[in-house]
Amino acid sequence: MVKRSPLLWAGVALAALTGCGDAPSGIIRVAISTDAPTPVTFEGLTITARRTNKTELSDDFGYDVVTDLPDAYVLSEKELYQGESNADPITVVVEGKKDGQTVIARSAVLRFSERSVVLRMPLCTSCLGKECPLGQTCKQGQCVDPTVDEAGLPEDAAGVALTDPECPDPAPRCTGACGSAGCGPCPQGGTVTAPQGGFSIDATEVTRAAYTSWLATNPHPPESGDADCGLATAYYPDEECLAKSEVCQGAGCEGHPQVCVKWCAADAYCAWAGKRLCGGVDGKFIKTFAPAAEHEWYLACASASSQGYPYGDTYEKTTCNTEGTTTTPAGSLATCAGSVPGLFDMSGNVAEWENACDGSNCGARGGGYGSLSSSKCGDTFPFARNEGYPNVGFRCCDAP
Known part of the structure; x- marks a missing residue:
């Protein structure tokens, strides 16, 4: 079950990306998990969301969140409007940081839909220290296209898993x-x-x-x-x-x-x-x-x-x-x-x-x-x- 944690509720209040339309209401719950021992592997998280380089929101989280993963960060489509097209994709980036430096990262490119969905973004040990070219992300130790088909994402509902089969076993x-x-x-x-x-x-x-x-x-x-x-x-x-x-x-x-x-x-x-x-x-x-x-x-x-x-x-x-x-x-x-x-x-x-x-x-x-x-x-x-x-x-x- 999605937890009431500093990460989730700060996300509700702070992180918002919207499009135009009568009543944009899409929700993306970014589920972050890891199989790396924390805080020794990474002691902080930075979560960034942007749409076509116009709207960008960034939030930092520390020890309390990092040591209690998995957790979720909420992106709401209706809380912020900067005139972008509703069809424009958004880019979500999750970075694990140690001593202020990024040691592991994951990104995804997708669109809001009318559904509330869960986007799983695991930070797996197979991607520790892996640097990918611009426009790619690390998955299972390989640099791949970060595009995600939002239609294939699970509905956000009680009991939905926050972990991903890519690294299902917590440290x-x-x-x-x-x-x-x-x-x-x-x-x-x-x-x-x-x-x-x-x-x-x-x-x-x-x-x-x-x-x-x-x-x-x-x-x-x-x-x-x-x-x-x-x-x-x-x-x-x-x-x-x-x-x-x-x-x-x-x-x-x-x-x-x-x-x-x-x-x-x-x-x-x-x-x-x-x-x-x-x-x-x-x-x-x-x-x-x-x-x-x-x-x-x-x-x-x-x-x-x-x-x-x-x-x-x-x-x-x-x-x-x-x-x-x-x-x-x-x-x-x-x-x-x-x-x-x-x-x-x-x-x-x-x-x-x-x-x-x-x-x-x-x-x-x-x-x-x-x-x-x-x-x-x-x-x-x-x-x-x-x-x-x-x-x-x-x-x-x-x-x-």
């Missing part, structure tokens, strides 16, 4: 936890039980491979008023950050810690995995600079002895990745263990986001590559939670 969209429908299997990494505090913690930092598997489910947050965490776009690593020379590049990086992700993304990944981002004892939210012994992460790192580093009280240059220039694969340094058997990289490699925040900043603990002696269990540093960093990753905590 995955996960709104729950791993193991639930559409949300993929749960990660298989090991955990260890902390000797105090009554919780478990991931044996290593979350790797790029594990994080990529989560992103493949097209995760979406629940509705939220949080400007930083309420959009699915917050989950994707910062591209400029990933391109920095200090970040592992190319093949062989899958086992390295996931970096360049915002605090919100770390928190959401842990929730998807059925766990939580390490925070205060018993999983409680805690302030960044609350006493160290109130932080789960610290308790796992320092153990019952409250030692300075996971391996002891004295800094050792080569034990952990604290004097390097980039990350090493998570858990690959057998020497960087201690405190709890089977727990690795609690000093160096990457600092790790905690569920410990003060306003727009959240803490990351343990130091990263190049942090030298500032990689103690008790060393925590505030970072802007809405940014990703090349030396900050995360791991998750859970019940024992």
